[in-house]
Amino acid sequence: MLKSSANSSVEFWLPVFIIVGFLCVAPQIVSAYRLELLTIFLINVILAQSYRLMTTTGDWTLCHYILMGVGAYATGILAKKFGVPFYAAMPLAGMITVGVSLLFAVPLSRTIGFAFFIASFALGEFVRHVWLKFHNPFGGARGVNGIPKLEIGQSGDWYFVDFWDSTNFYFFTLIFTVLVLVILYRIDRSRIGNAWKAIYADSELCESIGINVTRARVMVFCVAGFFAGIAGSLMAYLIGSIDPHNFEMVEMVYLIIWVVVGGVKTFWGPLIGVISMSLVFELSRPLEEWRPLLFGVILIVFLVYMPGGLETIIPRFKSFFVDLFGKKEIS
């Protein structure tokens, strides 16, 4: 766990290099439509990794997707109604999501385990109903439309970026994704990250050595919420509109599928989950209405037969390659 910094750098930067390398050339290879899908994929990575943060203390929630919605609505309203530029709207949206997370944390911190899970779901539903009910400012059942595109400069300025070109927003999102991954990775490897894992291992012991478990759980919740809000923010700018019907429980279940299939013990688990499930999602398009059934089966199969997720088979891959090439194990 507390690996030497050299090794952990390799562990982090190698996959990042490979993936980012591929993603950088993607616009050359794929169509604009596929590029939008890739952008959504990146946003999902941010969402899944932020969710993983919470699971390190053993807290699994069902309101995370709604928190992304909070960030989306905040961004949409700030940008559309108040003309706030992105460099203010995005951090503001993140902080607003933190605020909502804090509100949730008050009743949630009184529960653990399963009741925590269900209560988080109910609170998420509450927020969704607030969006449905209040026409002003959330637009009720119709949501928020016509969110202005991201703007950097005006045409003619040397630093002007035209976000009507989907490639530009794709790279914008890519930069954000890498940034978020770096931050989350550092937090995971830090003293705080270890304290969270310690809480999961033995919360009673943690209390006795001075770790305030309740406060820590609230903090994880808020940090995870912040990044969910950022993901929502990006989504709002990408799609240009927000429909409350896109935040129903089914989306949260897909998020759970990503992290279950990928695993959460290692940092890269959720990424593996998002990649594999996004591929399955695209490839299974011909199945049409049968698709949810496929994912239902996947979820059950993984939970029953491979609850640790795909990341558990990585050590086997690693040793396979080590045997193949005879190198000393990078571990």
Place this chain on the structure above:
Amino acid sequence: MMELETLIQSFANALVLGSIYAMVAVGLALAFGVMQMANFAHGELFMAGAYVVYVLYSLAGLPFFIAVIAAFPIVALLGVLFERAIFRPTRGNVLAGFMATAGASFIFQVLVGQQWGVGLMRSVPVPYKGSAEILGAAVSWQRLAIIPATIIMVGGLWFFLKKIKAGKALRACAQDTEAAVLQGISINKMTMLAMFLSGGFAGVGGALMAPIIPVTPYMGHVYAITAFIVVIVGGMASIAGAVLAAFILGFIHTFVSTLYDSVTATMVGVLFMAIVLIVKPTGLLGNVKV
């Protein structure tokens, strides 16, 4: 604030809604109490009961109340299927079982949708037409019939749990699993029985509601959500708590709906749950912090 007529109507509707909530939530509390089985697809069991009535009464023409009675064993067996296929392999991990049943709900919805169509809601003709006149307010017989049905079923469950050997064994299992094993009680039989009852009750709930609400593959979703809120408010493993909370929430929902709208009603229900959690985290009648 409210006319007498509306008040009576709302009161009657609240009793009906509370009864349905109770019917659906009681099975959830039982399954959870016995072996921490949390069924995300409980709403789909409710939906299955409605489709049993649709198929047997609407399509095949059998008498309504035969169809309702048939819903019990049919959906109960579905509950047992859940136990064998999902809860048994994930025993010990509540979250895993719960999320796996989320997968099951997807499967069910697709299967039912493919078989009987998704877009248009199936409508089930109302068997008990007309309404009762109480002090000037009209309440449909179809709705009112739910109240005695619930009383009979929940009363039967109470009798079963208190007086019948198998029911007492269920309670023993819920109170102290290890001790129950030492008494020779088979855990597997208990979990199957719990899920049998859980499915049966949800199924009958759906069956009774089939003529009243639109029958679609997604109809159970809302009722499942409410059932979970009811169970949390009542105390996760407490059946009495579930019944109590069912009626409280039924009343809250009905009256707030009448005074404002159903979206607000849901919000108030969730707020009520949040307050209960803050004040008494174990629920109204619960004493196990889950």
Place this chain on the structure above:
Amino acid sequence: MSFFSVKKLSKNFGGLQANHMIDLEVEEGEIRGVIGPNGAGKTTFFNVVSGFYAPSSGTVEFKGQVISGLHSSKIAKLGVVRTFQRAALFPDFTVLENVVIARHLNADVSLMNAIFRHNNKAEAGNLERAKEIINFLGLEHEQDNIAANLSHGYQRVLGVAMALATEPEMLMLDEPVAGMNSGEKAIMVDHVKKIRDDWGITVLLVEHDMKTVMNLCDKITVLDFGEKLAEGLPEDIIHNKKVIEAYLGADEIVA
């Protein structure tokens, strides 16, 4: 102002009165043992006094401040730390990592630091101190071993190391030698003595093992039926008629 005092402490669970009007004072630098026959209420007393339960009535004070009813993590911050009878550790981390995690109270735990790591000097200091504590307790050879792989005896020592990592002024040990063989017991006794002698930490312990208690403690408090039965120096306690009667039938007293 006394260093650590318990005043008229009572604790009931429903109808069961586990502790009744117990008074106790520990001087700074003392090693105090709390003993009593089975069912005397020692465990309850320990849990109340170390902050895991709130008392039903009465107070626990540390350096003049009331600590009863405070959150355990707050009490630890104030300088009073407990260990556990069970093997309490973080099983997937190494011994060194366990102790470093336990340096929490002395570390920069802000989110900013987690991301930017600008406070590396402090962390280096924590690492050094963790190693010091590990050496002090003779665990150096297990330093990089995964905590779950340690023997039970070493796991208990690790528990003490983690408690020390918080830089406590007062250490509360919950049956420190339970489940140990005589060799391990002797080592633990040495450790506790060193903790007081070299580092000046006051110790309160609850124990069943008479020999250990007699060997180790400056003063002993005896509980019986939830009340204080006797208090005094070891040689007085061992000859105290009431104490002997309380233990009558059990062959725990080494005459």
